[in-house]
Amino acid sequence: MIRFENVSFSYGIKPILTNVSFKVxxxxxxxxxxxxxxxxxxxxxxxxxxxxxxxxxxxxxGQDMSQVSEDDWQHLRPQIGFVFQGGALFDSMTVGENVGYYLLEHTDKSMDEIETTVRQTLRFLNLSEDLIDVLPDSLSGGMQRRVAIGRAVAAVDPLIMLYDEPTTGLDPISTRAITEMIFKLRDVKKVASIIVTHEIADAFGVTNHFVVLHDGQVIFNGGSTEMLKCPDVHVREFLAPFLDSVRALPASLNGAT
Ligand SMILES: Nc1ncnc2c1ncn2[C@@H]1O[C@H](COP(=O)(O)OP(=O)(O)OP(=O)(O)O)[C@@H](O)[C@H]1O
Ligand SMILES: [Mg+2]
Incomplete structure (x- = not known):
């Protein structure tokens, strides 16, 4: 669904990604x-x-993006839902307007059709339809993130969902609610997803395919067992806080005998 082949990217002369390859x-x-x-x-x-x-x-x-025409891209773009880092919503718009934003701006659907889709999306994501007229400012940070997922989903039936740190800084209950949304989109809509996160312990419950980046290069691509054994110093550094917390558990819980 997504394949990077030796992708390099720089801002001006500053290399940001070098020869990145992986697939989803x-x-x-x-x-x-x-x-x-x-x-x-x-x-x-x-x-x-x-x-x-x-x-x-x-x-x-399957399509090489460098060969895709503007028309094809216009067709594909709405099938990719992007939950931006921080989950920023438009402050001056209601939850309903935020979730329906894409449909409002980029399609000629009627207001009634848009409202129907917005309500379906809120229901699908277990969010109250009463939120529709509420401004984001009056919602908790966790709820704002959940609405941001709704905004990314409502566009169309996504093929791909991209989540940039969807649970960073949230309490365990909001984190659980968001993880359940991510699972539902995976299991019901069968989307391919990339999740960027720092929450290593939570990530182990979400998938068994991890890509670790360091300085714009892929330094690990594989499952959790290999990752925990990976000798790369940067992978180990990244996992250290997690490994310490596992070691701190009583032997009966951490699997050590
Ligand atoms: N618009 C930009 N112009 C120039 N450099 C940028 C721009 N956006 C990002 N960068 C640089 O690109 C590098 C990678 O940024 P990126 O946002 O992908 O990192 P990240 O891994 O998502 O970090 P974080 O965990 O802080 O979100 C950083 O050094 C950043 O300063
Ligand atoms: Mg980032």
Whole structure:
């Protein structure tokens, strides 16, 4: 569904990604880890076509994006839902307007049709339809993130969902609610997903395909067992806080005997 082949990207002369290759199968979820500035958000922006690589190729649903015409892209773009880092909503618009934003701006659907889709989306994501007339400011941070997922989903039936740190800084209950949304989109809509996160412990429950970035390069691509054994110093550094917390558990819980 998504394939990067030796993708390199730079802002001006500053290289941000170098020779990045990985793939996400249809319906698969890949979690991308990496320290701040390693290039995680850049990968998502490339998938969404917000920026173009200087070298290498990106395939979406079998199509080489460098060969895709503007028309084809207009067709594909709405099938990619992007939940931006921080989950920013438009403050001056209600939840309903936020969730229906894409339909309002980019389709000629009537207001009634848009409202129907917005309500369906809120229901699908277990969000109250009463939120429709509420302004984002009056919602908790966790609820704003959930609405941001609704906005990314409402556009069309997405093939691909991109989540940039969807649960960072949230309490466990909001985190659980968002994880359930991500699972539902995966299981019901069968979307392929890329999730950028720092929440390593949570990520282990979401998938068993991890990509670790360091300085714009893929330093690991594989499952959790291999990752926990990976000798790369940067992978180990990244996992250290998590490994320490596992070690701190009583032996009966951490699997050590
Ligand atoms: N518009 C831009 N112009 C120039 N450099 C940029 C731009 N956007 C990002 N960068 C740089 O690209 C690098 C990678 O940024 P990116 O946002 O992909 O990192 P990230 O891994 O998502 O980090 P974080 O965890 O902090 O969100 C960083 O060094 C950043 O400063
Ligand atoms: Mg980022």
């Amino acid at each position: 199968d249809p319906g698969e979820t890949v979690v991308v880890f990496g320290i701040s500035g390693s290039g995680k958000s850049t990968i998502l922006k490339l998938v969404a076509g917000l920026i173009r690589p200087q070298a290498g190729r990106i395939f979406i649903n």
